[in-house]
Amino acid sequence: AQSVTQPDIHITVSEGASLELRCNYSYGATPYLFWYVQSPGQGLQLLLKYFSGDTLVQGIKGFEAEFKRSQSSFNLRKPSVHWSDAAEYFCAVGARRDDKIIFGKGTRLHILP
């Protein structure tokens, strides 16, 4: 079955510290992978996506993610977080010829001053 697992419901880091949000997927076909961010009461903003090619993907706001096929993972990283990064982060997976994308349950990021 197709699924996306974000094992951490909440993560708290200090401002300026590095961040890694975990995402594992189960998908039969070659996956398209996405990370979205949602601020409270807002829609989703795409941070980055992986379709093919270089497995290290750069996104907006200083985020990057690495696709590791052998581990079925697509972890999101940022070297130094800012207070404005506090939000909900969703990992998602889809396929080239399938309309649907499947979302993980999300990880809420808290930033300590």
Place this chain on the structure above:
Amino acid sequence: GAVVSQHPSWVICKSGTSVKIECRSLDFQATTMFWYRQFPKQSLMLMATSNEGSKATYEQGVEKDKFLINHASLTLSTLTVTSAHPEDSSFYICSARDRGGFNEQFFGPGTRLTVL
């Protein structure tokens, strides 16, 4: 580019009334639009997929007669919550897929529905 709008951003209605939510792709043509529902502090649940000019495809467990979806043009899809009840209160988010693009969805800002 790739902007999706929703209207209204929030709505309060009485139980038993119907509410229509619009989703528009502002700068691209969207043959496919998606409607999601999000409960507080939870992930997005896909309700239905709508394709321009054809009937929407509903996910299992979603009542077709309760949530009417119309995708009348390449830039507009509407979700009508009929005979709304308090349990329909939720955050509804639409997304649109660019006609010529990869399988990437662009999301609207969401509509907060509160049914009294």
